[in-house]
Amino acid sequence: MSIDKQKLQALLWAEVAAWSASSPDWLSNSEALEEFLGKxxxxxxxxxxxxxxxxxxxxxxxxxxxxxxxxxxxxxxxxxxxxxxxxxxxxxxxxxxxxxxxxxxxxxxxxxxxxxxxxxxxxxxxxxxxxxxxxxx
The missing domain is CATH 3.90.20 (Hemagglutinin Ectodomain; Chain B)
Structure with missing residues (x-):
């Protein structure tokens, strides 16, 4: 698979942390993950x-x-x-x-x-x- 696994992992952990803490950053983290994943x-x-x-x-x-x-x-x-x-x-x-x-x-x-x-x-x-x-x- 040709995806940057380290970057994916960092984005996923950021989203999990933001979601778990009900942080307002959750939406921006989710958007960053979607942008990284593309289609x-x-x-x-x-x-x-x-x-x-x-x-x-x-x-x-x-x-x-x-x-x-x-x-x-x-x-x-x-x-x-x-x-x-x-x-x-x-x-x-x-x-x-x-x-x-x-x-x-x-x-x-x-x-x-x-x-x-x-x-x-x-x-x-x-x-x-x-x-x-x-x-x-």
Whole structure:
């Protein structure tokens, strides 16, 4: 609505105060309000303001719904992040164990580097599968 709401409010309060006090200024305040409103009646302005309030309230409800959806998405991302962090920790531990084991086996001559390359590929495939499951919605 393209009406100066502050000026309207001041005029309305002046008229209410003058009317309540049975002041002789009541008529001049009422005329000033009518001049400000122009062709619109006070009732039309009030209805337009109520419509505007409803639109603004509806917009606020959309913002609340958007906020709630964003919070839910944030919480889901936090949970996934926690899972991925734990997976990274577990993977790092398993790779360190595998590395130590490989070094001992190769030094002792009991297993070849090719054997361990295959084993590490299996571990990498398990990690890829786990990461794929962790990030699915």
């Amino acid at each position: 619109q009646t006070l009732e039309e302005v009030a209805l337009e303001l109520l419509d505007e309030n409803e639109r603004l309230a509806a917009g606020g409800q959309l913002l609340v719904r958007d906020r709630d959806e964003l919070r839910a998405e944030r919480d889901q991302l936090k949970a996934e992040n926690g899972l991925l962090r734990q997976l990274a920790i577990d993977t790092g531990l398993e790779l360190r164990r595998a590395s130590s084991w490989i070094c001992r086996e190769v030094e002792a001559g009991t297993k070849s580097a090719t054997h361990w390359a295959v084993r590490l590929r299996e571990i990498a495939d398990k990690i890829d599968a786990a990461v794929g499951k962790a990030v699915q919605p």
